[in-house]
Amino acid sequence: MDANATLDAQGLNCPLPILKAKKELKALETGNVLEILATDPGSIADFEAFCRTTGNELLSSNEENGIYTFYIKKN
């Protein structure tokens, strides 16, 4: 999937992945896609809740070898 920007939040714990993602999204244009890499297992539920609440779209959420990858479209 193509992303307009990538946030490496690996090694960061709650709530830093969310706070940093919010900052990155703020800098993006509407419709742009942010890719986020994280290692915090809590980030799966948290990015789902974040997107439901803020109206941004969680395009995908994947886990591979302990690394979680999220794609969020800014709305």
Added chain:
Amino acid sequence: MAENNAKSMSIIVTKGSLDWAYPPMILGTTAAAMGVDVSMFFTFYGLPLLKKKLDLKLTTLGNPAMEMPMAGGHMSMPNIFAALPGATAGATIMMKNMMKKKGVASIEELRELAVEADIELIACQMTMDLFEYSLDDMIDGITLGGAATYMERALKSDINLFI
């Protein structure tokens, strides 16, 4: 402050030790990141969290629920050891190292993010007078207020927390 139809939250912050500083700072910054208008009212021992230079200490004494991971198990600190000189300082260093290793934000970092996110930080005027703090001791961008200031925020907030 975000748009007018945003949800809002107020938090009364009454405690300023390292461990107790986390819940209000984490919830305040996260709520702001989710588009919530946040006001935080710092009173009594929560007020020092607004000081320019933070030197937060862990609640070591009288805290049997504090279990540190140690040698594959967990250990809490008996009060008789926690009361010894240097015990609080030592446990604080251990905790800060552990937090750094686990990627937990520092309180300083969360506070910076709170300021950046336009969270309203209200210092309790009465506590400022009581403990003889001046505005010069505090970070820039805070506002001063009392109980009525807090009540005005709380009455129109969707969520009100006391921590």
